[in-house]
Amino acid sequence: MSIRTRFAPSPTGYMHIGNLRTALWAYLIAKKDPEGVFILRIEDTDQGRLVEGATDIIYNTMRECGLKHDEGPDIGGPVGPYVQSERVRSGLYMEYAKKLIDLGGAHYCFCDEETIAKAKAAHAGNGESFKYDDPCKYISKEDAEKRIAAGEPFVIRQTIPAEGTTSFDDEVFGHIEVDNSILDEQVLIKSDGFPTYNFANVIDDHLMGITDVVRGMEYLSSTPKYNLIYDAFGWDKPRYIHCPPVMKDEHNKLSKRNGDASFQDLMAKGYLPEAVLNYIAMLGWSPENNQEIFTLDELVQAFNVKHIGQNGAIFDPVKLTSVNGLWLRGMDLDSYVKLTEPYIRQAVKGDFDIRKIAAGVQQRANTLCEIPPMLDFYDTFPAYSNDLYLNKKMKTNPDVARETLPACRAVLAEITDWTHDTLHERLMELPVKLEKKNGQVLFPLRVAISGKPSTPGGAIEIAEILGKEETLRRIDLSIAQLENE
């Protein structure tokens, strides 16, 4: 049987990184099987928490990442609808809930919240798990139905066997076993007629033929309850892959509430979707070899549930930045130019060769946002201090500059073929002639035409891009500044 996985987010806000990673892993697990199907399902049974536009964010993020689903609300599929609120309307969950009541796996409950809260308060601090002993369990079905017909509000709760244990084998955490006595008789159908996550999720996973349930480990301890439902219906249970959390630091999970990085934020900060995906795939998972950079397709090939770890992984923006830089540097120049031109143009409005500027920046920028600040000296020659000529390693200082700069100027003024090769050839004659080191000639030149302590490119590259006229103009200004000191 081919693998079917699903990503089932609630449209309650932005897509955070932990969520995205769950989606990615679910995708990888499905796609590892050539016949595998990856499904997108929207879980919007909590009408009160819906956030407008949240569904679009989910679609957009998935699309930007290249996580294409095979079935989902927007593209349909054989087991739709793929939005839970639409399924509610067909009465589907209620129907299954009633069936479950007949099978002894659930019961009607008329207790109000106050009663339950009181029972809980009375129990507090006695050293045991609280479990509400629902008196409604003992109401006969006939009586219950009479009360419902009379208009009394009700919920449907799961009925859990008082004794015994329930266990399952998680693909990541191994064998998990709990006493039924501590399992909560959770609400399956709310008083508004909507199912809870706990119920809708089980029903839909079964109806949609999900073979591998991939979700956060916060569900680990409630999984036995879900299995009890599968068992009551006599359904096959899926494989479970519970994912360890993605943490912000040692103590806190990444969460949107704290304003932690969402996928959108990372895009705005100049990261590539491919790099983000690449990085988060490895939060809690590691490949069998030492490969670090993976395309999505390579991830599909390399991914293996057996190598998912059990402990929470801290999201490290520094490492992400490094991975992003590797991606950026690995691009061919054409694609790089296309990608970065808007960023370059933020800083460079003048008529310069964008391609050459891009080439200089490619080996240096780790994120797209680092690009503009590197390039601010092209349009306007910045004010700078003569102290910039002082560099111990290069053995340069303002005096050296006073000596070499005029020589550079003279050589450059004569060049008619303003190309990288010619500039290189002619400029490299100078150190020999002046009996200086290369750095003593080229370092001051670079400072003199850029006005910056560091630049994306050396003197020759920058001079080439600036053009002859502007280069000479800047040298003249710099020589004048040196003499006025």
Added chain:
RNA sequence: GGCAUGUUGGUGAAGCGGCUUAACACACUGCCCUCUCAAGGCAGCAUUCACGGGUUCGAAUCCCGUACAUGUCACCA
């Protein structure tokens, strides 16, 4: 508080009884290269795997206890 799960360096982590005086990557430090900064190359960076006990000829790897952390105990997902 009950229950569940986890604990390898600053970070991600490999390892799952001997090949480990713990791989790899990021970060950091130093050196090399070099027209700056990067990139690249090389080297250094846990004598030790939360702690305590046990099993074993042998343990990061198995068992028990302690501590700590996270999750869960909602008509939220």
